[in-house]
Amino acid sequence: MNKSAYKILNTALVCALPVLMFSCRAKDNYQGLEFSPNMYHSVAYEPLKQITDKEAGMWVSNRADGKGEYYNSNEFNPHRMNMREPVAGTVSRNKDGFLPYRIKKDDWETAAKNLNPLPDNDAVLSEGEILYGKFCQPCHGLGDGQGPVGKVMMGVPAYNKGRLAKLSEGHIFHAITFGKGRMGAHGSQLNQKERWQIVRYVQALQQK
Numbered sequence: 066m067n068k069s070a071y072k073i074l075n076t077a078l079v080c081a082l083p084v085l086m087f088s089c090r091a092k093d094n095y096q097g098l099e100f101s102p103n104m105y106h107s108v109a110y111e112p113l114k115q116i117t118d119k120e121a122g123m124w125v126s127n128r129a130d131g132k133g134e135y136y137n138s139n140e141f142n143p144h145r146m147n148m149r150e151p152v153a154g155t156v157s158r159n160k161d162g163f164l165p166y167r168i169k170k171d172d173w174e175t176a177a178k179n180l181n182p183l184p185d186n187d188a189v190l191s192e193g194e195i196l197y198g199k200f201c202q203p204c205h206g207l208g209d210g211q212g213p214v215g216k217v218m219m220g221v222p223a224y225n226k227g228r229l230a231k232l233s234e235g236h237i238f239h240a241i242t243f244g245k246g247r248m249g250a251h252g253s254q255l256n257q258k259e260r261w262q263i264v265r266y267v268q269a270l271q272q273k
C-alpha cells in the first residue's frame with residue numbers, strides 16, 4: 066500500500082469515528098451508560114426485593130418476555146413477593162430445632178411433665194457434665210451443695226436427698242431456665258439444648 070492509500074484510509078476512519086460513537090446512543094430516555102448492569106441489578110429473584118414496575122430497566126432489556134431487565138416480582142403470589150408467607154399455624158423452631166419454651170415461670174406442674182428431647186447416650190451426658198462444671202458446680206458442687214460458692218452461700222440443697230432426689234427432668238429444666246428461690250435463672254445463658262444436657266448430668270447426680 067502506498068502513502069496516499071494510507072491517508073485515505075486514515076481520513077475514512079476519522080470520519081467514521083463520530084458515526085460509530087453516535088451509534089452507542091440508546092433510546093430517547095437515555096440514562097447514561099452502565100457497564101455490565103447485571104453486576105448492580107441482580108437478575109436472580111430475591112425473596113424480599115420486589116421490583117413491580119414492568120418497565121424498569123426496559124432500555125437495557127433483552128428479556129424474552131418483553132419486560133424490563135430489573136422487573137423481578139412474581140405475579141401469582143400475594144403482594145407479588147417471590148417468597149410466600151409461611152402456611153397459617155406454622156410453628157417456628159430455633160436453629161437447634163427446638164420449639165420455643167413457653168411454659169410459664171410459676172407453672173411447675175406442667176413443667177414437671179416435660180420430657181427431655183435429647184437421646185439417652187454418653188455424648189449428651191458428658192456434654193452436660195462439662196456445662197454443669199461451668200455453670201452449676203460452683204454452688205452445687207458434685208451434687209452435695211458444697212461447691213466453693215455453695216459453702217459461703219449456704220443452704221444449697223443436695224440432689225440425692227429427700228424431695229430433690231425425685232425431681233423429674235422437666236422440673237430440673239424449669240429450675241435451670243427460671244431459677245428457684247435463691248437460685249438465679251440460667252435461661253439466658255444456656256440454650257435449650259445445653260439445659261437438657263445439664264439435666265442429664267443432674268439426674269446422674271440424683272442417683273449418687
Ligand code: HEC
Nearest residue numbers: 200201204220221222237240241245246247248251263267
Ligand atoms: C449461685 C448459686 C447457684 C448456682 C450457680 C446454681 N444453683 Fe441451683 N440452687 C441454688 C440454691 C441456693 C438452691 C435452693 C433454692 C431454694 O429452694 O431457695 C438451688 C436449687 C436447685 C435445684 C432444686 C430446685 C427445686 O425445685 O427445689 C435444682 C434442680 C438446681 N438448683 C439445679 C441447678 C443447675 C442445673 C444449675 C446450673 C445450671 C444450678 N442449679 C446453678 C444455688 C445455685
